[in-house]
Amino acid sequence: MKKKKYEFILFDLDGTLTDPKVGITKSVQYALAKYDIKVDNLEELESFIGPPLGESFKEFYSFTDEEARQAIEYYREYFGEQGIFENEVYPQIPILLEELKKKDKVLIVATSKPTVFAKKILEYFNLENYFDLVVGSNLDGTRTYKAEVIQYAFSELGIEDLNKAVMIGDRKHDVIGGNKNGIDTIAVTYGYGSYEELKDVNPTYFADSIKDILDIIVHDSAS
Incomplete structure (x- = not known):
């Protein structure tokens, strides 16, 4: 495969730049409790990391549209005050971003999380x-x-020029979104999507580490 020179780098947030497991799963746990659904093991709620929340409440708990809408409101009660900060940046991400900016890449966060929350998280971790x-x-x-x-x-x-853009994410939704827009995609395997989930939607590349992302984006033009 002849590699391209990417100029516009789009990053998913949850599971790609940061590990939001504790905050998201506790927020979902809080919302479900409002419906008398008790989930003690937060591991069971990892599937909520990445996809749109409403879609997940309907898929995993058979909520109606109205129940899902209300569940999102409950979710935000916890997330907006506490869950948003129960999060951590993946090691080496700041180094990756620094290297990409040195190469004059245009960096974009493209997330299903509300913009207002995404900006607060980036500011909290000094990544904005x-x-x-x-x-x-x-x-x-x-x-x-x-x-x-x-x-x-x-x-x-x-x-x-879509040939110069690439979407990076850890779930099938990131790859599908990139595919629908006609751009290349990098599926990262260190996040919350399984290899099988990602393989099924045909990403352009797989990255098992943050170093792999840098190799694909920065070193590709020399290939």
């Missing part, structure tokens, strides 16, 4: 200055799907 744009969903439940998020980012920055 690396990114040219942070795009997430809206609090009213719109723009939750990754394809919409990516499309909006391209529109905001006037990106037209």
